[in-house]
Amino acid sequence: MTALWLAVLALLLATLLCLIPPLLRRAPAAEPAADANLRAFYLAQREQLRRDLKDGSLSASARARAEEELQRDLLQDLELRRPRAAPWAGQRAGLAAACLLSVLIPVAAVLLYGQLGNPRAAAGAAAIPVEPHAGAPDGSGDDMALAINALAQRLRAEPDDADGWYMLARSYETLGRYTDAVAAYQQVLRLVPGQAAVLADLADALLSANQGAPDAASIAAVAQALAAQPDQPKALALAGMMALRRGDAAEAQAYWERLQARLPPDSEAARQIQSNIAQARAMAAGSPPARASAAPAARISGRARIADALRGQVQPTDTVFILARPQDGPRMPLAILRMQAADLPRDFVLDDSNAMSPDAPLSGAGKLRVEIRVSRSGTAAARPGDLGGALSGIGLPAEGLDLVADTVVR
Structure with a gap:
C-alpha cells in the first residue's frame, strides 16, 4: 500500500516538474557576443564605403547617405536586441499559474481516483495482507490462494455481489475452510433470501464444519431448503442422512427415494443413493445393512506424509x-x-470401522475425496495455518495412495 502511494506521489511530482518551471522562467537576455558581432559587421560596411570613396567608385554625397542609412540600421538592430525586463504583471501571472497548478493537479488526481477508482479496495488490500502461499511446487495452489484472497478483498469493497459471495463460499469449501464458507453463504442469503440450493449448500458447510454432526442451524437450513423447493437434490440427501443419524430409517428411506427418482438411473449418484436406500430398508426391518458383508473390500489404504x-x-x-x-x-x-504429526510418515487404512456413523458406512459410498489435515487446534475443520492435501475421484477399494500435506491453509 505504501509503495502504491509513493508511486502516485512520484508521478505527481514529475508532472509538476514538467509544467511549472517554464512558467517561472524569465526571458533570456541578449548575449553581449551577439551585439559585438553586429557592431563588427557594420564597421566592416563603413570601411567598405571608405574604400569605395577612395577608389572613386562612390561620390562623397552618396557615401554620406549610405553611412547615414547604415547607422540607422545599426541603431534599429541594437534596439531590437536590447534586453527588456519582463513586466511585473507577467511575472505575477506566471507565479500564480504555477501555484495554482501545484494545488489543482494533486486535488484533481485525488478526486478523479475517488470517482473512477476503488479507494475501499486499496484500503482492504492494506488491511488484509496477501501472504505467499506455500503450496504445491508448480504454483497452482499459490495462484488459487491469491485469487481467493483477491475475490475476498473485492467483496469487502462490493458487498452486494451475490454471485461473488457464492463463488467465494465454494472456493473456501475447496480449501476445507468450512467456517469461512458458512459466512460467505450467509452473505449470499442476505442478498437473495430463500434460495433452496444455497440453503442446502449452507447446511452442507455447517455439517462439515461440525465434523458431520447435525446441529440446530444445519437442520433449520435443510428444512428451509425443502420448504422452498421440495425436490432440491442436496437437501433431500442431507435430510435422509440426518434422519438416519437420529435412527429414523423409514424417513431416511423416503427422502432418498424421492431423490432417486430425480437422478439419471446409470449415474454414480444414483448407485450411491440406491445403496443408502438398501441400508435404510435393512435398518427399518431390524436386520444388518445389506452391504455389511462387503465391508472388507470397502477400504482405502496408502501412506500419509508431510511435504x-x-x-x-x-x-x-x-x-x-x-x-x-x-x-x-x-x-x-x-x-x-486421527493421529499425531510425530507419527508421520505412516501407512493408513480407512474402512467401515472408521465410519463417523454406523448408519453411513464407507462401503455405501461411490467416488470419494480423501484428505489429510494437520491441525494445531486439534479440530478437523481447516483453520488458517493448518496444512492440508487431498486426492479426488477415489473409488473403492483403493490401495497405495500417496496422501501428502503439501498446502498451507490461508
Whole structure:
C-alpha cells in the first residue's frame, strides 16, 4: 500500500516538474557576443564605403547617405536586441499559474481516483495482507490462494455481489475452510433470501464444519431448503442422512427415494443413493445393512506424509486427520482417522470401522475425496495455518495412495 502511494506521489511530482518551471522562467537576455558581432559587421560596411570613396567608385554625397542609412540600421538592430525586463504583471501571472497548478493537479488526481477508482479496495488490500502461499511446487495452489484472497478483498469493497459471495463460499469449501464458507453463504442469503440450493449448500458447510454432526442451524437450513423447493437434490440427501443419524430409517428411506427418482438411473449418484436406500430398508426391518458383508473390500489404504518443504512448520504434537468424504453431494466425512504429526510418515487404512456413523458406512459410498489435515487446534475443520492435501475421484477399494500435506491453509 505504501509503495502504491509513493508511486502516485512520484508521478505527481514529475508532472509538476514538467509544467511549472517554464512558467517561472524569465526571458533570456541578449548575449553581449551577439551585439559585438553586429557592431563588427557594420564597421566592416563603413570601411567598405571608405574604400569605395577612395577608389572613386562612390561620390562623397552618396557615401554620406549610405553611412547615414547604415547607422540607422545599426541603431534599429541594437534596439531590437536590447534586453527588456519582463513586466511585473507577467511575472505575477506566471507565479500564480504555477501555484495554482501545484494545488489543482494533486486535488484533481485525488478526486478523479475517488470517482473512477476503488479507494475501499486499496484500503482492504492494506488491511488484509496477501501472504505467499506455500503450496504445491508448480504454483497452482499459490495462484488459487491469491485469487481467493483477491475475490475476498473485492467483496469487502462490493458487498452486494451475490454471485461473488457464492463463488467465494465454494472456493473456501475447496480449501476445507468450512467456517469461512458458512459466512460467505450467509452473505449470499442476505442478498437473495430463500434460495433452496444455497440453503442446502449452507447446511452442507455447517455439517462439515461440525465434523458431520447435525446441529440446530444445519437442520433449520435443510428444512428451509425443502420448504422452498421440495425436490432440491442436496437437501433431500442431507435430510435422509440426518434422519438416519437420529435412527429414523423409514424417513431416511423416503427422502432418498424421492431423490432417486430425480437422478439419471446409470449415474454414480444414483448407485450411491440406491445403496443408502438398501441400508435404510435393512435398518427399518431390524436386520444388518445389506452391504455389511462387503465391508472388507470397502477400504482405502496408502501412506500419509508431510511435504519436506513444510516439515519445519509442524510441531510433533499437532493433530493429523485423515478422512474420506463423498466426491459429489453432501461433504460430511464418512470415515476419519486421527493421529499425531510425530507419527508421520505412516501407512493408513480407512474402512467401515472408521465410519463417523454406523448408519453411513464407507462401503455405501461411490467416488470419494480423501484428505489429510494437520491441525494445531486439534479440530478437523481447516483453520488458517493448518496444512492440508487431498486426492479426488477415489473409488473403492483403493490401495497405495500417496496422501501428502503439501498446502498451507490461508
